[in-house]
Amino acid sequence: MAFTPDDAVDTQALLKTGFDDLYCCYLLLRIADVGRARAWLRSQGSGVTRFSQIGGGKRLTHARQMAFTAAGLRALRIADDLVEQFAPEFVVGLAEDPSRSRRLGDTGANDPANWAWGSGAREPHVLLAVFDESEQIRSMAEVLAKEARAAGFWEPQILDSGDMGDREPFGFVDGASQPAIDWKTERTPGSDADMAFHNLIATGEFLLGYANEYGLYTDRPLLNASAPGAASLPAAEDEPAMRDLGRNGSYLVFRQLHQDVRGFWRWLQRASDGDPAAVSLSEAMVGRHIDGEPFAALGQTDIPGIRNKPGVARNDFTYMSDRSGQVCPIGAHIRRANPRTGDYPTGRTGLIKKLLMLFGLTGSAEEDRIASARFHRILRRGREYGRWLDRHDAVKPDAPDPQSGLHFLCLNANPARQFEFVQGAWMASAKFAGMSNEQDPLLGNRAPFPGTQPNDRFTRPAVDGPCLVSSSLPQFVTVVGGAYFFLPGLRALDWLLADR
Numbered sequence: 331m332a333f334t335p336d337d338a339v340d341t342q343a344l345l346k347t348g349f350d351d352l353y354c355c356y357l358l359l360r361i362a363d364v365g366r367a368r369a370w371l372r373s374q375g376s377g378v379t380r381f382s383q384i385g386g387g388k389r390l391t392h393a394r395q396m397a398f399t400a401a402g403l404r405a406l407r408i409a410d411d412l413v414e415q416f417a418p419e420f421v422v423g424l425a426e427d428p429s430r431s432r433r434l435g436d437t438g439a440n441d442p443a444n445w446a447w448g449s450g451a452r453e454p455h456v457l458l459a460v461f462d463e464s465e466q467i468r469s470m471a472e473v474l475a476k477e478a479r480a481a482g483f484w485e486p487q488i489l490d491s492g493d494m495g496d497r498e499p500f501g502f503v504d505g506a507s508q509p510a511i512d513w514k515t516e517r518t519p520g521s522d523a524d525m526a527f528h529n530l531i532a533t534g535e536f537l538l539g540y541a542n543e544y545g546l547y548t549d550r551p552l553l554n555a556s557a558p559g560a561a562s563l564p565a566a567e568d569e570p571a572m573r574d575l576g577r578n579g580s581y582l583v584f585r586q587l588h589q590d591v592r593g594f595w596r597w598l599q600r601a602s603d604g605d606p607a608a609v610s611l612s613e614a615m616v617g618r619h620i621d622g623e624p625f626a627a628l629g630q631t632d633i634p635g636i637r638n639k640p641g642v643a644r645n646d647f648t649y650m651s652d653r654s655g656q657v658c659p660i661g662a663h664i665r666r667a668n669p670r671t672g673d674y675p676t677g678r679t680g681l682i683k684k685l686l687m688l689f690g691l692t693g694s695a696e697e698d699r700i701a702s703a704r705f706h707r708i709l710r711r712g713r714e715y716g717r718w719l720d721r722h723d724a725v726k727p728d729a730p731d732p733q734s735g736l737h738f739l740c741l742n743a744n745p746a747r748q749f750e751f752v753q754g755a756w757m758a759s760a761k762f763a764g765m766s767n768e769q770d771p772l773l774g775n776r777a778p779f780p781g782t783q784p785n786d787r788f789t790r791p792a793v794d795g796p797c798l799v800s801s802s803l804p805q806f807v808t809v810v811g812g813a814y815f816f817l818p819g820l821r822a823l824d825w826l827l828a829d830r
């Protein structure tokens with residue numbers, strides 16, 4: 331069923347907007363006294379901004395969003411058997427499983443043991459995201475933190491965001507490409523149209539309680555209609571006798587990523603003998619020009635879900651006519667993050683291809699690995715933090731450390747299949763699309779696997795000659811905190827915060 335106006339009232343606004351025109355602070359809270367903390371959260375919960383409040387010509391001047399870790403749900407005394415019905419990776423937590431950490435590249439300098447927040451006793455219970463038009467956002471967050479301390483929480487942690495316009499700290503325009511959500515259920519996932527890349531993605535990939543790209547409903551906590559308070563929750567679409575605690579909720583992945591802006595531009599200068607080659611190399615690593623324009627030819631195909639607005643960095647391209655990466659390197663950040671492939675590996679299409687695929691007679695493991703981008707999309711809602719340092723200043727010997735980076739936030743309904751797949755198989759893995767010993771050029775931790783060479787290369791296929799290989803890439807981005815949160819629907823939020 332499509333997303334209705336009632337659902338819009340029940341959904342947190344972050345699904346629709348990143349509040350880019352408002353300042354932002356994140357409060358990380360740990361519950362000390364559950365009774366008082368719950369009452370305070372209830373008082374804050376009534377101010378949580380809804381999807382339905384966005385648009386319609388009205389500009390919001392402030393907003394709040396609220397989310398919980400699994401540890402937070404337990405601290406609120408939500409029954410274990412209910413918590414266990416959430417996605418396993420959320421239940422265990424981002425930082426609490428060494429095997430997950432290894433897959434995500436959270437080893438070495440990225441090891442959760444080194445994080446400023448998010449692991450062990452530093453795992454927050456509640457995330458309160460505060461947005462406001464006033465530059466005094468920090469003092470507002472401090473007032474809230476003081477209130478929270480007096481209302482049953484341990485000392486809250488405040489994470490500031492910066493304001494670098496539409497840029498991230500390395501200097502690139504960010505936020506140019508996002509999936510479009512199929513709110514009206516215009517598409518039927520699994521049809522022949524999925525053989526080509528499209529950007530219109532099933533609602534159930536981002537919100538629980540709706541059909542996903544498999545046409546199925548992602549597992550989530552369902553309650554018996556007779557359970558206390560359950561009558562106030564929506565009925566589950568796929569199991570109408572049950573009440574849906576997940577509906578209109580989403581998983582919010584939060585990773586604090588420190589960016590070494592000085593190290594980035596200094597390495598680029600050394601690796602390429604100065605400007606303009608340094609800029610070209612950095613653009614090849616990202617896969618877009620600094621101003622957000624893509625390398626790929628625009629408008630070759632009509633891509634469902636991509637509408638180009640004049641003046642906005644454009645997004646209507648695929649890599650179909652650039653399969654060897656001569657225009658945009660295969661290992662570039664945006665090509666790893668979203669290889670823009672359809673349901674089947676590239677090449678021959680139609681019935682014959684389908685039959686060959688069915689009997690396993692075509693397609694390599696590498697191709698399979700990057701096919702079907704539609705199952706691995708994420709809705710990014712991140713914010714930069716720290717001070718702006720221009721690339722020209724960054725290379726000066728006395729350049730200050732801007733202490734900057736990205737509060738990387740993304741929403742998805744199945745973190746293992748979406749965020750973790752993108753981060754683990756496409757970013758952190760040293761084998762991608764036939765290449766080896768190279769990870770994502772921006773994000774890689776460069777850690778060698780035991781007995782192998784360092785994973786510190788970046789390859790650019792050239793039109794008329796051998797590939798250009800840059801080597802000895804240092805680590806530019808370090809994970810310094812993070813957690814998996816559940817961003818509930820508004821009715822679910824009331825249920826979670828009710829006294830019991």
Ligand code: HEM
Nearest residue numbers: 498502503504505506507587664667668736738752753807
């Ligand atoms: C400090 C870390 C990061 C930096 C500096 C960075 C930078 C960028 C830039 C400049 C773009 C191009 C603009 C755009 O399309 O929005 C981009 C796109 C993107 N990034 Fe990142 N990013 C970072 C971390 C991540 C992480 C951790 C992920 C996911 C695990 C990710 C996923 C994506 C995706 C999905 C796109 C859009 C690709 C497309 O659809 O073409 N990024 N990023």
